[in-house]
Amino acid sequence: MLFLEKAFLPIFLFLATISGLAFGSMIPVLFLVMPVLVMPLLMYCYTQVYKQKYKALSDELDFDLSNFTASALGMTSAVETSRTSRDLVRTDQPYKYQDLPIIIEDSASLVAQEQIANITSRQLPEIIDAMPSNGSATQHFTAFGQEHWVYRFHFKSVSAEFNAVGIGGLPAEAFAVARQVLEKQIREWHIAREKDLDYYGEANTDILQNLQQAQSMRTVVQMSHKQAPTVLIVEDDMDVATATESIFRQLGCKTILSDGHDGASHKMSFQDVDFIVLDWILGDNLSADELVRKSTRIIDAFKDLRARFQNQHAKVITYSALDKSKVHLPDNKYFDHLDHWQKPVNYSELARRASDMLVANGY
């Protein structure tokens, strides 16, 4: 592809010259054809300009990290004398944008708390959203003495990995340093994925080289990012769908609804779903097993979907008024038939089953 792209301009000029010589007497015709011939040239020029701009964006960071580190570490002696005043606080609750599980004990400043809350609820999701879906992220804020913070970030998905470290006088400064690195890695990842390559973004740990007090650093906030499970509810009866959605939302899940006829197979394939609650009979002679077969064909057709589903199968719960013996999901390499819930199921019983299922699957 790259060769063709580079060869495009000379080939185009050559053909245009030949055409001009051969059909010199056909000036009126060429006049009409000219816009068609010129358009690819304009498009080519446009892409070249765009590439130049993109290259400029991908260049080195606009500040020198090593200088920043040196200035930060220049205050080491002050750090040593004051490092005893902070307490270790760890939080391991699941990461949620809305409900921040941050607990910092007394001595950590209010400003720092606010900054960490802001980073975790607003800035970090922006970064994670720009990364591949279906990955998991971890961040650590570490207090170093009274005035220094170290921020570490790690993200891993099937095809890409991002790592960054930042140091600053406040959590926001530490995060800003890491963010610069991550944004650069994201740009590099886009280039790698265009070439269908996996990407590994190495952490800028050089900024920690001179940090002598690594042993004395205490983690103030540590959060693991395990995204809330996404549940796709495929149900043609909107009343049942409403009740089921209400339960999964209360259990902290993201929900997607489909009545089975609005591209349900695409939602099953392209949306990043962990669980599918699948009504067996979906009206208009559409049944759940057909939907699964359709989705399987879609997944088979895309390399990234195949990789994602082979890495983690979507778990299907069939939900029908039919008896379990009448419900048989075909054996499938991408979908696991987790359970069958036979209707009617009252609300509290449905809530209990949903909760048990999530717990059994590590949520």
Next chain:
Amino acid sequence: MDLIKEYNIPIELKGVIPGYIGRRDQDITSLKTFVANQDFDSVSKLGHKLKGNGASFGFDRISELGGLLMKACDRYDIAEVKSLVADFEGEVNSIKSAVL
């Protein structure tokens, strides 16, 4: 009357109950049309739907009537179907009087 206690309606769904009852009203009209046409297939499909959704909202009787409608349709028992449709209408009306 405390509807939530009377029918065991989940408090989370209280806000959507009027809509649910409205749709059951439409079901009564549809069922009467299907019965007039002796369209057992359509009655059975609607019964299947009622069986599935009634209990989710705390209306166990609606689920029960839906299941019975399906069975009556399997036997092509029009008299039983008519009786069950009347029961269903009575049940919806009693819920309606409690809700509205």
